[in-house]
Amino acid sequence: MIPMRISKEEINELPLGQFEGEINLIDDLDQIEEVMQSLRGEQLLGFDTETRPSFRKGVQYQVSLLQLSTPDQAFLFRLNKIGLPRPIQKVLENPEIVKVGAAVLDDLRALRKLAIDFQPNGFFDLNEELKKVGFENVGVRNLCGMVLNIRISKSEQVSNWESLELTNKQQVYAATDAWACLEIYKKLQYQGYLDSLFNC
DSSP states (O other), rough: OOOOOOOOHHHSSBBBOOSSSSEEEEEEEGHHHHHHHHHHHTOOOEEEEEEEEOOOTTOOOOEEEEEEEEESEEEEEHHHHHHHOOHHHHHOTTTSSEEEESHHHHHHHHHTTOOOOOOOEEEHHHHHHHHTTTTTTTTTTHHHIIIOOOOOOOTTTTTTTTTSSSOOHHHHHHHHHHHHHHHHHHHHHHHTTTHHHOOO
16 A cells, blocks of 8 residues: 655655666757657656745746656757757647646646647646545655655755756756656556546
């Protein structure tokens, strides 16, 4: 049985876990076609974004990074360098491809600022949907603890996502967040926890 709640103390006792697959950093439009070849045929993707934190009142930054993950490949798009290319937009607009994230509305609002004509479709928000089936704690860190029995690091969350080069730690952190959403969804779906959501 998967628990519906978890405490900080319980999370801290769990082993650290992270994405162990291949990380692809995309910071040039010339790379997009190759990425599309890899994503073609995928019907389920983990999704997340990162934004450079602001420590000054009234200063806000555009979304810096978009993460899409399969079980063994993570694609990190440096939006501050390439914007939101149309082929990627199409993936995010395709209702046939389920994109799984947490607190998705904030991410989509940020992406819309990069492309006025962006019409997102096919998103599954773990935070919103899992409350409907009884989960008392949501958020990627809590859900990783309850569903995947791992603790994920949040140490890079407030790092500079617009740095000239993203560190290995930043890349692993970003990939892990998107991959974790995918793995949480897959396990819950396999074990029947999402049945009531799809049988309405």
